[in-house]
Amino acid sequence: MLDRKLTKGNIALAEGAIQAGCMFYFGYPITPQNDIPEYFAKNLPKIGGTFVPAESEIASINMVMGAAASGKRAMTSSSGPGISLMQEGISYMAGSEIPCVIVNIMRSGPGLGGIDPTQGDYNQAVHGGGHGDYSNIVLAPASVQEMFDLTIKAFELADKYRNPAMIIADAMIGQFQEACRLIPEHPVKSYDKNWSLLGCESREPRLLKSLYLGPGEQETHNLDLQKKYRTMEEHEVLYESIGLEDAEVMIIAFGTPSRVAKTAIKELRKNGIKAGLFRPITLFPFPKKEIHEYSKKTGKILVVEMNTGQMLNDVIIASDRNSTVSFFGRPGGGIPYPDEIISHAMKLL
């Protein structure tokens, strides 16, 4: 067995990024993700990387754009208010097809909100956030190990599709500790970047832009982007399922609620209730087909989130029309406990 070390979620994420070859980090402090920039500040200089404490999240994301346009793996991290400031840059990168990784260790909002864990930024991450018709790749880790593994995955997917990839984790996933293998499961994949701006030596000049003013140009560009998103939906969906073969109630949750649901499901099964879990790992591309199939089989669905029902809408759209979808959510820093999930699941039967 590989050595597993007690590791904090945020640290596993930062170490994952470094092992993915991310040598450029730009960021501005905000709780509860400060371990991430601090880890980079300490470790990047030792390996010839670059850490810049940017003057704002707006500057951070644009510095990421500059480094990423140079063909380098680059990232930034923040939490709610900072991620809001980055939306302009994220939209530009989606439009210019510049890959990068953005991490949101979610704190409660709206506004300055609070620093307790939440999943209130699901819609912002998955359904835009910035202007225009675009999608981020969105990954939702639910363990410290996934903070490491999915960060590597985020860099791979971002490069593969030339698209911003976001990791959204509620503050609990960022702050708690578990045993973690800090070595990549597979050799890290890299992709040819024959679009990067390196100076036009012995070739025609290149251009990265999102401005298309010619007649029909922007429409064509949008349709091309959508084609790319459909390819992701075809090939990149990730999810975990537990006990869905015989489940009479399917709990759908990501991040911390999915962890709590696992405990609840164990209890329910001890009491003879066949509960199962469907956990989307990619929030975009969203596992629509899979949820549809399982909803046909199971019929009864309980969506659990740390918000007032954001992924819920995607589940409703994906589910079979004859299935019933219920919701239990705790917004603003509330965390669902196992017994609460159990009682909500029981109500469905």
Next chain:
Amino acid sequence: MNRIFEHPKSLKYTNTHFCPGCTHGVAHRLIADAIDKLNIREKTIGIPGVGCCVFLYKYFNIDVLEAPHGRAPACATGMKRAQPDKIIFSYQGDGDMAAIGTSEIIHAANRGENISVFFINNSVYGMTGGQMAPTTLLGQQTTTSPYGRDFKTEGYPIKMAEMLATLEGVAYSSRVSLHSPKHINQASKAIQKALEMQINEMGFSVVEMLSTCPTNWRVSPTEALETVDREMIPYFPLGVYKERKGKDFL
């Protein structure tokens, strides 16, 4: 036969979109000449801001990254850190640099990023149709200061070259003008100086260029050139505000 004039290699053969009498084109030409002269075309990457300057990629025969409005100095920071051996410049107008992008320009300058910034000051927002800019002169009428800019409500025109010169990280800061052959010659030298500063790793360099916008000033091209001389230069004095001589800053 000795060739004494030719099309710069760093500019493409294409039609201009700039209005008649606009000196953006002159600035483009001067920057391209400097790039050619320093023989750095193949390792130069340009980052235009948003506004009339955004079409830089149509004209320059180099790699170009389009930045969000005002953010070019941050993009240039990321790019220069990733490729310290390349020559990175941003090209920004007054809305881009002196309004929405003040935070990015000040901090890039203060960090002493080894980049060059070309700043076109024509005292209005050009592309959006002549609204008031932070550089609009007192009394100047624009579509959003229809009664003339009043310092009591809109403050004073901002002097970027002087302000940036106060920052330790800045190696070179100067203001030039593009309204006459003599001034264009001076501008040409300043642009080359800025790029040389970068090549020699001296730190942040900025050249502010007083430029015309006959369209939004609603004057003829010749009248616009005279306006620069008569109205802009008295408030925005030309000159070198900072020039680092040696590497004693290290």
Next chain:
Amino acid sequence: MYHDVIMTGFGGQGIQMISQLVAVASIKKGLNITYLPSYGVEKRGGRTNVTLVISDEEIGSPITNTPSGLIAMDLIGLEFYQPIVARNGLLIVNADLIPDDRIKRDDLNILKIKCNEEALRIGNQKMANMILLGCYIHEIDFLDIDDISRIMHEVLPAHHAESIPDNLNAIKRGMELASSK
């Protein structure tokens, strides 16, 4: 096997240290753990709370509202968590800072340890946390003192390496106290 425990006190009492020791020792034994420290709001006023879940199976929830154990090093921590400890659970309290009459539960396995006093008696007042850790080790069945001693050098900061024998002594003293109750 499944066990969950909350350790609570104020900053400087060494809650993080003893919970780290339990976590790392459990991982070394091949067990799964989740370690959830208080952060942010919960931390205001210098509180330190850690929720530890330990199991030989995959762990779901890292939070619990029915912990099977509570180690309370001060009164605030006791008052906050006492009501939620699972029936027949374990309660270890720092009796130097927690008056007897504040312990309201009678359905728990309760150890009242004057750990500050004991620490002074063995010559190092900083060892109060290790005394309580010893009590805890005595009451649980998935770790013993050897498991702790094996990993102590990994958890203790390098400049405290010479204090390892003192720490182990304090743990032993805690175990004795627990066995004599």
